[in-house]
Amino acid sequence: MQLCWIHPTPRTTELEALWQALATSMSAIVAPGNRLDFRFLENSGGFTRSLYAEHLNSVLMVEAAIQAQDEDYDGVLLGCWNDPLWEAREMLDIPVASVGEQSLLAALTMGHRFAVVTVAEKTAFAIERDIQAYGLSERAIRQPVRTIRPFSDTNLLKESLTHPESRFLPRFENVARQCIADGAEIILVGCAYYGPLLRRAGHYQITGTAVPIVDASAIAVKYLEAMTGVAQTTSLVKSYANAFAGVPSTAIEGGRDALSLR
Missing domain, CATH: 3.40.50.12500 (Rossmann fold)
Known part of the structure; x- marks a missing residue:
């Protein structure tokens, strides 16, 4: 099982000790045979203590989650309480968990x-x-x-x-x-x-x-493991009706192009 943690910020050198401590702490709790990788945003403003900044950041977090799915990760964790959980679930076909x-x-x-x-x-x-x-x-x-x-x-x-x-x-x-x-x-x-x-x-x-x-x-990582295990054994990921129904790429490409996301 390959899992991907999406950070809401770039990998700043000032907090490198924090990133390493988190990777060590979180990787130690995943079940044997599972792997937890960490993905940082390349173009984030690095600020989430604003409703508008969170809104801007959410787009980039969902894009990172989409990329993780394209790279064959089995599950994605949005590693911040300020998260675009429902938006990510709409766009992905693998389990998406959030810290919150x-x-x-x-x-x-x-x-x-x-x-x-x-x-x-x-x-x-x-x-x-x-x-x-x-x-x-x-x-x-x-x-x-x-x-x-x-x-x-x-x-x-x-x-x-x-x-x-x-x-x-x-x-x-x-x-x-x-x-x-x-x-x-x-x-x-x-x-x-x-x-x-x-x-x-x-x-x-x-x-x-x-x-x-x-x-x-820690709770979120363990729940993501459970959600991914359920998906792998039963094929149950989400409902494809209404809120989390996937969006055809052709219907959203214009918006992504306008924001230079492709």
Whole structure:
């Protein structure tokens, strides 16, 4: 089984240690005999904390997913909570998983009410919009997505590679405790990067509680394996009616040409 993780940004040299840490952490959890490769965007603006920037980035992520399918990957993971999941599923004929949807669905099996703690206000808005779109609001707490403050930046991310407990974890747990007070039994890390870093450092529960910290990225990888296994053994990938019905290439070529995507 060959799986492809699509990053939402280019492979910046400033964060090379992060890319290597993610590859090591994620590759270690795939089943023996399976392979997880990582694909970076070549022309991304490298910014997703804006509704419009996310919209622009989504096109490039779907194009990367289409390319992965053309290269015979068996399944694709959109490696960011800001994702074009439904658009990618419309265009692909292989399983497409996302960090967000798959970890949210997993949370339903772990507790009655969940919350997501993320890294910036605009990201929180996008995640809450997805929770509503997926029909999961009834299983979430009030104001289900909340944000650390100060927001995450590159320096915090780099520091958290080796010492997440210095600044990130206290900010994260401060918000998580507020969520727990409002009924959360599961806390998802609303970032594809910080989840693996916390898990790698051995932080699995909110300190002093029985509430798990969910590495959404790890969950998504394992769910993609399961989705791909189902596809390979039963041929079930998606419905071809209505929303996810494939689009004839001739019907969309003009739009792709206009954006110089071919």
